[in-house]
Amino acid sequence: MAAVGEQAGQQQVKKVVLAYSGGLDTSVILKWLQETYGCEVVTFTADLGQGEELEPARKKAELLGIKPQNIFIRDVREEFVRDFVFPMFRANALYEGVYLLGTSIARPLISKHLVEIAAEVGADAVAHGATGKGNDQVRFELSAYALNPHIKVIAPWRLWDLTSRTRLLAYAEERQIPIAKDKYGEAPYSTDANLLHISYEGKALEDPWVEPDEAMYTRSVSPAEAPDAPTYVEIEFERGDAVGIDGVRLSPAEVLTRLNELGGQNGVGRLDLVENRFVGMKSRGIYETPGGTVLLAAHRAIESITLDRGAAHLKDEVMPRYAELIYNGFWYSPEREAIQALVDKTQERVNGTVRLKLWKGNVITAGRKSPNSLYRLDYVTFEEDSVYDQRDAQGFIKLNALRLRLGAMARGK
Structure with missing residues (x-):
């Protein structure tokens, strides 16, 4: 040495x-x-x-x-949730479609x-x-x-x-x-923990065929052992951030702490993942993210009635890139900050309350409401209405079909 x-x-x-x-x-x-x-x-x-x-x-x-x-x-803790976790959750960030980036952030x-x-x-x-x-x-x-x-x-x-x-x-x-x-x-695995999650890696988990030992988990009960009766929780949002639970205003860290408790009690938030590290190899990790799993479901639910379709779909398009930037360590990069500005713009009217049902590892949306809701019953009802002329759809379909018909004719059909 x-x-x-x-x-x-x-x-x-x-x-x-x-x-x-x-x-x-x-x-x-x-x-x-x-x-x-x-x-x-x-x-x-x-x-x-x-x-x-x-x-x-x-x-x-x-x-x-x-x-x-x-x-x-x-x-x-407050800085962590307010300035790092919450901005990430406004984007619904998931690395490789499933990982909530607890260590990365x-x-x-x-x-x-x-x-x-x-x-x-x-x-x-x-x-x-x-x-x-x-x-x-x-x-x-x-x-x-x-x-x-x-x-x-x-x-x-x-x-x-x-x-x-x-x-x-x-x-x-x-x-x-x-x-x-x-x-x-020889410890069976190494761990990393914070308010958002805990991870387990190495040793006994290095074989991706081996099922984790139930005794390993520390933040959640087994879904099989979770209560038979579901737990209902209402989460209030302002500008895309959770600000209260069950009618009680809470700080960012308090929100995540409470959701960890509720999610963990109901077996929510376990993930077994083989992921692609930035340095080039694959690794297997086990994650417990009870509060984050609940928060993500709630945020997507409130966005479903407050976000315009174009804005929502654009967010979904840039999300994998945003998540990859965080996973790879580029939080302070200009491209992450640019995407964040786009995301935050979409959240200006993401206000309201979501009701969730937590039950044996599942997070089920039970209701959502917002003063900024774009959901209009008078437009979507299957009953008679006076605001939508169904005959308009004929021209809409013909115009969208035009390029498809021309393509088919060019192929000799």
């Missing part, structure tokens, strides 16, 4: 801000940065609603020699704070614990460079020779880095 250290040291890093969880990997990275670069390390731990106590991360950083003023722990927010803290403390570099095989390295670094084109980014997994869990544990033991007891065994 000396050669790597010498090469890294040539970057002359004086102070680095590390995205720090307090786990084995980032704790080893913290010590490795100190030894390799001889630099001052600042830690940043984000409360994204992952459901874990974050104070242990502070204590562990202090134990590893980080000064209290260089330990940053920030509650970013958190990375630009973490990078934003890394760069901001670097500016606050005078650091010349940021560091992350993403591996050289995954998408997160791309997301962290594209975001960092977009926000500060001069920042240095250190990715230890692409530099060091600690290429196995055995080597990580040995390194930690040699330097007296505290290790959780369960880290000595």
